[in-house]
Amino acid sequence: MTVARLYRMVAAEGREQALLDALTDLERLVRPLDGCTGVLRDARKPGSFVFIEKWTSIEAHKAAGSALPKDTLGPVMAALANPPEGAYLDYLIGT
Numbered sequence: 001m002t003v004a005r006l007y008r009m010v011a012a013e014g015r016e017q018a019l020l021d022a023l024t025d026l027e028r029l030v031r032p033l034d035g036c037t038g039v040l041r042d043a044r045k046p047g048s049f050v051f052i053e054k055w056t057s058i059e060a061h062k063a064a065g066s067a068l069p070k071d072t073l074g075p076v077m078a079a080l081a082n083p084p085e086g087a088y089l090d091y092l093i094g095t
Helices: 016-030 058-065 074-078
Strands: 003-010 036-041 048-055 085-090
Touching (some): 003 058, 016 036, 016 048, 016 074, 048 058
Antiparallel strands (some): 003 085
């Protein structure tokens, strides 16, 4: 079953562009793996972002993490107000 990995993030005060830049760079690194990603920004809260990955399984997501350089998430974490909220979601209709 296809799963989505969703991360909700809020930029620290004044770090909105830094977070967007870091997520854009992260997306470029993840896209060549078996996951498909997207970055969304809340239209009413410019500092709130959602990063979405699409995987064949939770195990595939976890395995892909080891293919990324260890410092990949550093710029993302540095721009956050709080740790990201993450969840695995099952696709029930469509993929």
